[in-house]
Amino acid sequence: MRQIHHFVNGEALAGTSGRFGDVFNPNTGEVQARVDLASAAELDAAAQAAARAQVGWAAVNPQRRARVMFEFKRLVEARMDELAGLLSSEHGKVIADSKGDIQRGLEVIEFACGIPHVLKGEYTEGAGPGIDVYSMRQPLGVCAGITPFNFPAMIPMWMFGIAVAVGNTFILKPSEKDPSVPVRLAELFMEAGAPAGVLNVVHGDKAAVDAILTHPLVRAVSFVGSSDIASYVYSTGAAHGKRVQAMGGAKNHGVILPDADLDHAVKDLIGAAYGSAGERCMALPVVVPVGARTADALKDKVLAEIDSLKVGISTDPAAQYGPVVSAAHKKRVEDYIQLGADEGAELVVDGRGFALQGYEKGFFIGPTLFDHVTRDMKTYQEEIFGPVLQIVRADSFEEALALPSEHPYGNGVAIYTRNGRAAREFASRVNVGMVGINVPIPVPVAYHTFGGWKRSAFGDTNQHGVEGVKFYTKVKTITARWPEGAVEDSAFVIPTMK
Numbered sequence: 001m002r003q004i005h006h007f008v009n010g011e012a013l014a015g016t017s018g019r020f021g022d023v024f025n026p027n028t029g030e031v032q033a034r035v036d037l038a039s040a041a042e043l044d045a046a047a048q049a050a051a052r053a054q055v056g057w058a059a060v061n062p063q064r065r066a067r068v069m070f071e072f073k074r075l076v077e078a079r080m081d082e083l084a085g086l087l088s089s090e091h092g093k094v095i096a097d098s099k100g101d102i103q104r105g106l107e108v109i110e111f112a113c114g115i116p117h118v119l120k121g122e123y124t125e126g127a128g129p130g131i132d133v134y135s136m137r138q139p140l141g142v143c144a145g146i147t148p149f150n151f152p153a154m155i156p157m158w159m160f161g162i163a164v165a166v167g168n169t170f171i172l173k174p175s176e177k178d179p180s181v182p183v184r185l186a187e188l189f190m191e192a193g194a195p196a197g198v199l200n201v202v203h204g205d206k207a208a209v210d211a212i213l214t215h216p217l218v219r220a221v222s223f224v225g226s227s228d229i230a231s232y233v234y235s236t237g238a239a240h241g242k243r244v245q246a247m248g249g250a251k252n253h254g255v256i257l258p259d260a261d262l263d264h265a266v267k268d269l270i271g272a273a274y275g276s277a278g279e280r281c282m283a284l285p286v287v288v289p290v291g292a293r294t295a296d297a298l299k300d301k302v303l304a305e306i307d308s309l310k311v312g313i314s315t316d317p318a319a320q321y322g323p324v325v326s327a328a329h330k331k332r333v334e335d336y337i338q339l340g341a342d343e344g345a346e347l348v349v350d351g352r353g354f355a356l357q358g359y360e361k362g363f364f365i366g367p368t369l370f371d372h373v374t375r376d377m378k379t380y381q382e383e384i385f386g387p388v389l390q391i392v393r394a395d396s397f398e399e400a401l402a403l404p405s406e407h408p409y410g411n412g413v414a415i416y417t418r419n420g421r422a423a424r425e426f427a428s429r430v431n432v433g434m435v436g437i438n439v440p441i442p443v444p445v446a447y448h449t450f451g452g453w454k455r456s457a458f459g460d461t462n463q464h465g466v467e468g469v470k471f472y473t474k475v476k477t478i479t480a481r482w483p484e485g486a487v488e489d490s491a492f493v494i495p496t497m498k
Contacts, residue, residue, distance in 0.1 A: 002033040004179050006042060006203055007186045009049035010196025016042060021176040021205070026092030026323040027313040029361035035179045038204035043171070043211035046200040050142040050169035051217050053197030058139050058167035062116040069113045069165055072192035073106055079188070083181055087152055088314035090178035092323040092363065093276045095315060098153075105157030107446040108464045112165035118469050119166060128496075131481045137473040139167030140219040140243065144212045146233065147182070148225045149175035149325050150279045156182050158450070159222045160199055162468040164189075168220075172201045173212060177325050179203050213237045220472060222463070223247065224281070226383070227409070227455045234458035245459040245471055249383040250281045250411030250452065253404040254440060255426070256289045256298055257397070260416035264438070266301040268416075272440035273389040274309060274367050277321045278333075281456075282412050282434075282441045286373075286380070286390050288400045295393045299348070299371060302389070306349055306367045313359055323363040324386060330363045333386030337368055340379040340390070346371040351387060375403065383409070397422065405431035411452030414440050433457065 004023065006013040015036025023033040036042075057065075076083065084098035093101070121135040145159035152174060160170040174182035182201050189199045202208055212218055213236045220243040223233040227248030237244040254272070256265050272284035287302075289295035312319025324330050334352050341347045351366030365387055373380050373390040380390060394400040404413045414436035415426045423437045433452035436442030444450055444465070451462030461471040 001031070004033055004035040004183065004203065006036055006038060006046070007183050007201040008046045009053075009200065010190050013042070013045070015203075021203070023090055023177065023179065024326060024363075025089055026325055026363045027089075027359055029327065029363060032089070033180070035176050035203045037176065038202045038208040038211070040207065040211040043202055043204070043208055043215060046171045046202045047142055047215050047217040049197040050171055050200055053195055054139070054141055054167075054169040057164075057169055057195060057198050060167075062119050062165075062167075065165055065167065066113050066115050068189075068193045069109055069115070069161070072189050072194075073109045073113065075188045075192055076102065076106060076109075076185070083153065083184060085315075086184065087178065087181045088322070090180055091149065091152060092314050092325055093279075094312075094319050094322050095317070097276050097321070098314075101151050102153045104443070105151075105154035105161070108158050108161045111446040111464065112161040115162075115165040115469075118466060119473075121475075127479070128481075130483065131479060133477065133479050135475055135477040137166070137469070138476055140472060140474055141168060142171065142217045143168045143220040143222070143472060144171040144173065144218050146173045146209055146212065146221065146223045146225070147175060149177040150276070150281070152178045152181045153185065155224050156185060158464050158468075162464060163220075163222075163472045164194070164198055166469060166472050168472055169198050170200065171212065171218070172199065173204060173208050174201065176203055176205060209233070210236070213242070214240050218242060220244070221246075222471070224463075230458050231455075243471065245461050245463065246457070247281070247451065247463065248456050248458065249409055250283075250456050251286060251380070251383055251407055251409040252282060252284050252412040252414070253286045253288050253392075253407070254284045255394075255400045255404075255413070255415045256287060256294055257400075257415065257417040257419065257422060258291050258294045259418045260294075261418065262294075262297060262301060265416040266298065266305055268440035269302065269389070270305045270309070271320075272414075274321055274387045277324045277365065278387040279324060279385055280441070282443050283385075284414060284440050285384060285388060286392055286403075288392050288394050288403055290394050290397060290400050292393070295391065299391060302369060303348070306369060309367050311354065311364060311366060312356065313362070321387065324365060325363065327363055329385075330365060333365055333384060333388065336379055336382075336384045336386070337388060340370050340373070340377065340388075343377045343379060345373045345377060345379065345390070381408065397426075401426060401430060405429070408455045409452070410454035411456035412436065412442050414438075414442060
């Protein structure tokens with residue numbers, strides 16, 4: 001059976017902890033590989049290698065670091081089919097979706113190719129008599145990223161792309177559920193010209209996470225995952241003096257006003273709710289139609305679209321989504337479906353019991369639809385993370401605005417309307433970090449920044465864009481004077497710029 005090792009100091013490193021995790025093929029339900037699970041000692045080896053490499057890497061000028069990013073981008077693009085196939089075989093998402101996962105990560109790499117520009121500091125000539133003041137951004141040192149199973153290419157590239165481009169070295173701890181693509185990315189980064197130790201991959205579970213959060217050489221930690229773990233990562237990392245950005249869960253809403261183009265909205269909604277089997281933190285699992293007429297018309301159109309959805313294996317080019325990642329996750333989603341029915345929501349379409357001929361042991365769940373979901377239900381309050389869409393009816397704009405604003409999560413939200421004033425007011429007032437106007441999944445482009453509010457994010461700095469550069473650098477400010485002639489008497493008061 002294939003064994004997936006760590007990647008440290010430019011080469012594969014076999015695990016020494018004696019612990020392993022199973023990597024499944026979600027289409028068949030079979031174990032296809034085993035992955036090493038690291039101990040604190042193995043994480044320390046990666047941290048030491050990263051620390052040794054960081055001094056030399058930081059001394060490489062930004063333009064030459066950018067050239068490595070350019071070459072890495074070229075190599076990943078050249079191997080898109082290979083990487084997408086590998087990703088789909090471990091995650092279960094369809095090939096087209098896997099390619100999108102990789103492409104969205106590459107967009108951050110493209111941003112990182114322009115790192116010399118964004119690293120420029122500020123300069124003030126003549127801030128005082130013969131005095132100039134300027135600033136510079138410098139790397140932190142060794143940084144780490146802890147990434148989830150649902151985007152095994154995109155989110156690692158969001159993190160290490162910027163961290164490494166600004167002069168840090170990096171330890172990536174990907175999900176043990178689909179670890180092969182992160183290792184392959186590290187190998188390609190080496191092939192692109194990065195020195196050994198600049199990008200390391202260490203697999204593991206909580207033991208590896210805790211080792212990252214407490215290791216004295218790790219200066220910053222970026223995390224994406226569930227909110228409870230995000231809170232733990234943030235508090236533990238901060239308690240150990242680390243800079244931390246921790247992105248948590250989501251329960252994104254799609255508000256449908258009566259004047260919306262309903263055909264457009266439903267097409268978007270189906271893809272956003274059921275694409276990637278709902279395993280996205282920016283999925284749209286809650287739709288909020290305003291008014292009974294809008295709700296009834298929306299429901300009819302959603303049902304018609306569900307009837308035409310094709311669930312299939314990840315390599316089926318006609319499939320719109322594939323299996324969920326594991327048997328445990330399948331059970332979790334199906335338990336939420338049962339809970340929703342028990343809570344009194346109308347189970348319009350039940351995706352449990354879906355079986356694909358020839359792949360009966362695969363981790364498949366059919367599209368599921370609930371209507372008349374209310375805000376007090378546990379299934380509304382919590383993240384299901386599966387192909388489940390809930391209709392929460394609202395009587396007015398204000399009620400629809402209040403639902404995402406008062407929900408514990410605040411990652412993303414969308415509104416569908418033809419009314420520019422209503423859209424503008426909604427975007428201004430809603431208590432959510434990312435807003436889409438007639439856009440179902442409002443993930444910002446790479447040169448902007450990604451981050452939610454409330455229990456969807458812990459920390460003060462968002463992912464990628466200029467915010468990402470700020471997170472992975474520290475500012476040094478220099479005040480310089482080159483006096484001529486006699487030196488002035490010593491001053492015993494705070495200097496001013498008179």
